[in-house]
Amino acid sequence: MTSISNSDEDAWRLPRLDEVASESAAVRIDTSIPHTARIYDYLLGGKSNFAVDRAAAEHILAAIPDLPTTLRLNRLFLQRSVRYAARRGIRQFLDIGTGIPTGGNTHEAAHQVAPDARVAYVDNDPIVLVHGRALMTDDGPGRTTFTQADLRDPKAILTAPEVLEVIDFTEPVAVMLVAILHFIKDEENPAEIVATLRDALAPGSMLILSHASSDADPARGQAGAAGWKNASAEMTMRGYDRVLAFFDGFELVEPPGIRPHWNPDNEPEDALDSVENVWGYGGVGTLR
The missing domain is CATH 3.40.50.150 (Vaccinia Virus protein VP39)
Known part of the structure; x- marks a missing residue:
């Protein structure tokens, strides 16, 4: 959890809304701003996050590693x-x-x-x-x-x-x-x-x-x-x-x-x- 790298995860796409909620358009993801939910996800060991979220999480972990x-x-x-x-x-x-x-x-x-x-x-x-x-x-x-x-x-x-x-x-x-x-x-x-x-x-x-x-x-x-x-x-x-x-x-x-x-x-x-x-x-x- 302590290393940050650009990987294929940054190209990961969420399911389309029409695939999971009978909607017609894909949700657009802003990967330029850390998102609280994705920061939490990373801190919990999840994979639904991006480089910007991991960078913010690592800043937090530097102060509060536990x-x-x-x-x-x-x-x-x-x-x-x-x-x-x-x-x-x-x-x-x-x-x-x-x-x-x-x-x-x-x-x-x-x-x-x-x-x-x-x-x-x-x-x-x-x-x-x-x-x-x-x-x-x-x-x-x-x-x-x-x-x-x-x-x-x-x-x-x-x-x-x-x-x-x-x-x-x-x-x-x-x-x-x-x-x-x-x-x-x-x-x-x-x-x-x-x-x-x-x-x-x-x-x-x-x-x-x-x-x-x-x-x-x-x-x-x-x-x-x-x-x-x-x-x-x-x-x-x-x-x-x-x-x-x-x-x-x-x-x-x-x-x-x-x-x-x-x-x-x-x-x-x-x-x-x-x-x-x-x-x-x-x-x-x-x-x-």
Whole structure:
């Protein structure tokens, strides 16, 4: 992961929209600007990225070489939290900022517990949606939809036809903001965005949220965040108290607080559970 070279991957073409989504034109890819989803993909060991994304990722890794471990832990948090919600009766999941699909996606984790669970994926990047439609096959009774929308406009998400196909907001929903709010700047009012989503939810709904933080080492964290400066979205790392504030109106799941290692159901431990230096927090709250 530490070497960068121009290869045939730079000529790699995503599936045409008409091949995977009954559309008529291929999606055009701008490979001149690093993209957050493709940077994440590279940091997780994926191949859906380009030289410009790898260069940005290597800049980040120079400051935070153990960041990929945190990203893998974040995937573990996603899977555990989804199963936690499904075990408690949640059958609807609204996953905003899904990113390029990798192993252990929301619908896969949910269907381990509840095969009839329904999932609405939302991302503002059409490339991500092409990947999702091409790769996220599902043979279970639950339904999965994909919507192109931006978290900065939560009302558009709440009224999107594809979302409303599978989500009934009069019933409990798990809203997932996993590793996405740190790409919303302070001036874009992230707290107001979360509050808008919260106010649309029925009692018993859950907020599943994780967020990057430089609390482990502020200097290194900010140096790493600078790697996103010229990407499709900049990163704003936030401290414990600021991340905790996003759960306003929700009752945090025991054990209380937000923490890097989240496992209230005492699922079998993973090697990641012993990692000490984690660049972020995760938690789950229930709306009463």
